[in-house]
Amino acid sequence: MSKNVDLKRAKILEVAKRRFAHFGMAKTTMAEIAKDLSFSKALLYYYYPDKHSLYTAVMEYVINEMVNRVDTYLMKSRSVEKALLFTLEVRMQTMKENYNLFEYSSSLFIQNPCEMTKSLGPFFEKVKEQFVRILQMGVENNEIVVDGLEETAEIFLFALMGMRTGVLNKECNNNFLFPTPEEFERILRKQKKMMSILLRGLRP
Template identity: 70%
Template sequence: MPKNVDIKRAKILDVAKKRFAHFGMAKTTMAEIAKDLSFSKALLYYYFPDKHSLYTAVMEHVINDMMQKVENYLTTITTVEKAVIFMIETRMDTFRENYNLFEYSSSLFMQNPSEMYKNLGPFFEKERDQYCRILRIGIQNGEVIDEQVDESAELLLFGLMGMRAGVLSKGVNSFLFPSPNDFDRILSKQKRLAHIFLRGLRP
């Protein structure tokens, strides 16, 4: 893809992200995004045929940025627990900063789970792989002992993801996506789980 096309696409994603994050998917139109960009609607539709495809691309862009922050941190990892906590906090910060963006993803998942998984499933695998890397570094450093790293990383990820469902099931929030007030409660429980989980792997 030509460099100027990459630049234009990146600019569209950045502007659309701000719109979606501030106003939400439903209250954002392609015409408004084109106006923010000083693009014609025809040019915007050249890159993204509809709002749904643009929304999906923005989601992928935001998640990629989140995972890149973790990648950068993993080059300076000091302890396993600090690295896991960094991943948890980075994920939560991303959700907070893009609340309206991620909230809409819950309704999309209910409408078309297979399509959402096709788009976002690879990110789950990348996140699991990052936890694998953290555990392997911990093994090399003598912090943890684990002969089933892949399975342990997946168990940890499932457990952390389950905290959201656990909090919402207690009637704190009747929606699929946490309210802003739920984030601190979920984050606290995720950190506690990570501490207990890693303590079980220590020599």
């Protein structure tokens, strides 16, 4: 792929991300994105044949940004607890900044969980791999003892998702499995507390 094509794709994803995050998937059209880019619709469709494929690419773009931000932090920090807590903060900030983007994926999951699992499965694996790296760092520093890095990372992620659902159900104010903007901080506090409890249980 040529550098020019790479730059065009990056520009499309950045512009589409801003529009999806601000207006939501349903209220955004490919024509509007093409207009924002000063592209013809034909050129936009050349790169992404439909709105769903563009949405999936934007999700990957956003998650890659999140993973890269945490990886940059890991180059400076050697504390497994600080690394995991920073990861939680970045995850929550990313969801808040791209609220409509993630809210749409949550609503799609409710409608068709099997299809969304296929589409978003690779993103889950990317985040899980990062958790594996963080846990591995903790093991190498003798901060924690882990029996099965991949399984433990997966359990951590499932626990975080369950924490979000549990908070929403307890509040009884939200019929969707996605927080309102006001609920993010409450969920983050509980996720951090849970992570600290889990880490203490892993210390040698």
